[in-house]
Amino acid sequence: MLQNRRGDPVRRMLRLRHTDEWVGLLVLLSLTAFGAAVVEAGVLHTWLQPASRLRIVLPQTGVGGLAVGADVEVLGLHAGTVRRLVLNEQGDMYAVAEIDQQADAFIRHDSVATIRRRYAVAGAAYVDISRGKGDRLDWDYAVIQAQTEPNVVDTVTRTVDDVRARVLPILDNARAMTATLNGIATDLRGGKGSAGRLLTDDALFRQAAAILDQLHDTLDRLRPLQAQLAAAATHGNAALANVQAASADLRRATPQLPAISRHAADATAQLPALLSQTQEATDQLSKLLQQLRGWWLLGGSGAPKPAPQLLPPAAVQP
Amino acid sequence: MPPDDAAMRLAFGSGHLAMQQRRFDLAATDFGRAAAEARARDDRAAIAAAGFDLATARLAAGDPDGSLRAAADARRSVAARGRAGAAGDAAESAPRAAATGQGEGGRDLARALAALDLVEAAARLRSGDPGGAARAAARAEASDDAALSARAALLHGLAADALGDGIALRRERDRLAALLPPLPGKGGTDMAAGGRADLAELDARLFLRAGDPAAAASKAGTAAAARRELLDYRGMARALALRGTALARAGQAANAAGCFLAAGESAAEQGDRDQARAWLARAQQPGVSSATWEAAAEAIRRLDKATPKDSASGS
Structure with missing residues (x-):
């Protein structure tokens, strides 16, 4: 141990x-x-990358509250900051803004810089640059034109003024029309003119009431006729059905008509000759009868007299 | 004997048959064809005969104006041929034709011209011109044809009665009586029967004019009965109406209305609408029976409903 x-x-x-x-x-x-992480994150790249410089020509009417340090936005994203406001001897104003290089591609010749306020009518002013589709800017000396967004209050004020300018004459006309109508109503009430007499004199209304009574009586008298018309319509329908049935029969018979017509024509063509022959036969028979009547063996007395041409006098009737 | 023209003879024959069947329009057509054939033949007697037949048919069809035109055309056509009496002087035309005519043809022409006068008298009487009728009838009476002259006497008597000339009526009655052959007579039975009916009618008119309505009614009844037998329905209706007038004057309103009803219905069936309406109206006088009144009213309604063509279907 x-x-x-x-x-x-x-x-x-x-x-x-x-x-x-x-x-x-x-x-x-x-x-x-x-260090590797910093390089990998691009922080240095950002720090080391120089910002682009954009000159924004401000409108003559004013800068709209734009100040140094104001934001510059492109497509709603923060893209830079106003670094300087310059007023030259000619009275032109422009702002110098530093723009992130990543926004350079969106700002072109046709881009429009609009000076707005953060909350429409209040708040800090900033520059909103629209996305351009034209030629790229020369970022060595890039310039775009700025405009001031119309003030909403001014717009409302102008609109109200415009409405007032239009409405007031209408009101004046309405006032004049009202006065005119008032005069007309007064005249009507006083019985002036045809319409006034119409309103004040009830004779016409009495006549109209009498006419309505007569019309009512006429309608009462027409009511039985209506029933008869309905009955007639029923009969008419029945007759129409019969006509339709007859038409159907006729349609069935129509194919036979040409043959019938042909036969009738043939028969008709023979009628004159047949008639002549019949007349001739009848005439001959009549002559024979007259001769027999005059034959002495049958009690006759010689040659028969010819048939008279004149009707008997008794045929003449007064 | 003249050569036979079959076409003309057939046209005359057809017309006579149509007249017997009371198809007067058809008869007028046939007689028109006969007149054309007669003109083609240039036969004056046939032209006059066809004109008389045509005028008679038109008169029977209820067209007195057409009848007068047909008679005048026939007379003009005969006169234009220049060998018979001139038109407009027909009173002398018939005798002159008879005098200047050669044999049978001349007598036929004279008889046809007298027949034209006869039908003219009837047409004028029907048209309401009794004066003209009397003059035409007087010309026809000059004919040597007894039947024709007797018919002319009847027409002259009717015209005289319409003119209110009782003397002329008596004279014509006597002339008619003198012309009638005795019954039964040889070869004139129909003529005698018809003539006696005519004589009875003239007697009735004379009695009525003399103020004896009962005798007038009796004579008129005789005339009506005789004409019914002779199928002379127009003359029968006229006699019935005359009897109705006589009975009305005798105070027998109901019997008179019956006569007027019968006369009116007969005239209506023969197509004489105006005469029928007048007689039917007289059948609706006060005092008649309700049956007679209703029958007359119904007959008038039928007249109103019937078109003139329907009403004249008998013609």
Whole structure:
């Protein structure tokens, strides 16, 4: 046990003799790892990258509350800061802003810088630059034009003024019309004009009431006729059904019509000849009968007299 | 004997048959065709005969104006041929034709011209011109045809009665009586029966004019009965109406209304609407029976409903 106690100090001395080296090595390793992390995170890149300088020509009407240190935003993102406001001898004003280089690609010749207030009518002024699609700016001397966003209060005031300018004449006209209507109503009430007489004289209304009574009587008299019309319509429907049935029969018979017509035409063509032959036969028969009547063997007395042309006088009727 | 023209003879024959069947429009067509054939034949007697037949058919069909036109056309056509009596002087035309005519043809022409006068008298009487009717009837009476002259005497008597000339009526009655053959007579039975009916009608008118309505009604009844037997329904209706007038004057209103009802219905069935309406109206006088009144009213309603064509279907 004593031997064990003698061997421990030795080992402890061996261990303490390299402690400083080991700590120094650990510190160096830590510093190296930190530096690598910083490089990897790009912090240095950001620090080392120089900002672009943009000149924003301000409107002649004023800077709209823009001040040094105001933000510059592109697409709603913070892209820079106004570093300086310059007023030259010609009276032109411009602001010099430092723009992050990552926003350079969005700011082009057709980009528009608008000076706004953070809360529409209040708050700090800032510059909002729209995204451009034109040519890239020459960032050695980049210039864009700025405009001031119309003040909402001014817009409202102008709108109210405009509305007032338009409404007031209308009100005046309405007032004049009201006065006119008032005069007309007064005249009507006083019985002036045809309409006034119409309102004040009830004879016309009495006549209208009488006409309505007559109309009512007429309608009462027409009511039985309506029932008769309904009955007639029923009969008409029945007749129409009969007509339809007859049409159907006629349609079925139609194919036979050409043959019937042909036969009728043939028969008709023979009628004149048949009629002539019949007349001739009848005439001959009549002559034969007259001759027989005059034959002495049948009690006749010679040649028959010809048929008279004149009707008997008794045929003449007064 | 002249050569036979079958077409003209058939046209005359068809017309006569149509007249017997009381198809007067058809008869007028046939007689028109006969007149055309007669003009084609240039036969004056046939032209006059066809004109008379055509005028008679039109008169029977209820067209007295057409009847007068047909008679005038026939007379003009005969006169234009220049060998018979001139138109407009027909009173002398018939005798002159008879005098200047050659044989049977001349007598036929004279008889046809006298027949034209006869039908003119009837048409004028029907048209309400009794004066003209009397003059035409007087010309027809000059014919040597007894039947024609007797018919002309009847027409002359009717015209005289319409004119209120009782003397002329008596004269025509006597002339008619003288012309009638005795019954039964040889070859004139129908003519005698018809003539006696005509004589009875003229007697009735004379009695009525003399203030004896009972005798007038009796004579008129005789005339109506005789004409019914002779199928002369128009003459029967006229006699019935005359009997109705006589009975009414005798105070027998109910019997008179019955006669007027019968006369009116007969006239209506023959297509004489105006005459029928007048007689039916007289059947609705006060004092008649309700049956007669209703029958007359119904007959008038039928007249109102019937179109003129329907009413004249008998013609």
